[in-house]
Amino acid sequence: MSKEDLLLLDFWVSPFCMRVKIAFAEKGLAYISQEEDLLGGKSELLLKSNPIYQKVPILLDNGKPIVESSNIVYYIDEKYANQNPLLPSCAYGRSRARFWADFIDKKVYEGGMAIWRSTKADELELAKKEFVDILKKLEGALGDKDYFGGDNFGYIDVIAISMTCWFHAYERFGGFKVDEECPKFDAWIKRCLKRESVASVLPDPEKVYEFVVMLRKMHGIE
Incomplete structure (x- = not known):
């Protein structure tokens, strides 16, 4: 190399x-x-x-x-700005993209982890409620657009869609369904999964679930 x-x-x-x-x-x-x-x-x-x-x-x-x-x-x-730009061309759009990327980085993974690491019913219920609230905020940012940036798959979509292959594990341990709680966000997930760039990268959610089961055992959670 x-x-x-x-x-x-x-x-x-x-x-x-x-x-x-x-x-x-x-x-x-x-x-x-x-x-x-x-x-x-x-x-x-x-x-x-x-x-x-x-x-x-x-x-x-x-x-x-x-x-x-x-x-x-x-x-x-x-x-590689000339090859299928992901970020908006205007300063406002780029600042918005960075804001939501930061929100996703700070909230989504940690929120999901709080679900699978919960050991008590009340902890789990709170973690689930907070996670759904995070997704609802993202659903609000998405609005009625196909993608977060509008008609085209872009930076925020790239940042967010990678998190979703863990959702099956969160649903299993949390006892909820993303498609029922946040139908617009779920429709966005399904839209993104039709893209070759996404489908070819994201692993089987069941294998992710098995990995999380192993993590729970490592942390002494049964």
Whole structure:
């Protein structure tokens, strides 16, 4: 492998890695993926490339590390701006995209984790309520548009859709259905899944569920 290659330090079930791969697919870019064993031991390359957080994804471009998934997607879109732009062209649209990407990063994964890590009925009920409220806020931002940016699949869609392959696990442990709670958001998920860039990247939700079952056992949750 030459330094000129785009190398992604990856983990198959990480929604944060998935969004980078979806961005690559949308741009039609070739890259090399190096799967990390996050549970068994992180590689020296990972530790050296992201010494602050020591987590994936990491994009190595020309040997230079770019970290944090939403930042990596932003970097890819900026560097390859002429290839199917993901971010809006106007400053307001770009600021809105960054705001919602930040909201998704701070709320969705943590909200879902609160569901599968709950050990008491009242904790679970609260976690489920808060998670549905997060999705309803996103549903409000989506409005009646096909995608968050309007007619075209874009930056916010890339950031958000990767999270949804974990929803089946949240539904199983939480005892709810996204399509019943947030039908417009569910319709958006189904719309995105028709895109090759998304369908080819997102893993089988049942395999994600099995992974979460394993995580629960690791944390002593039965």
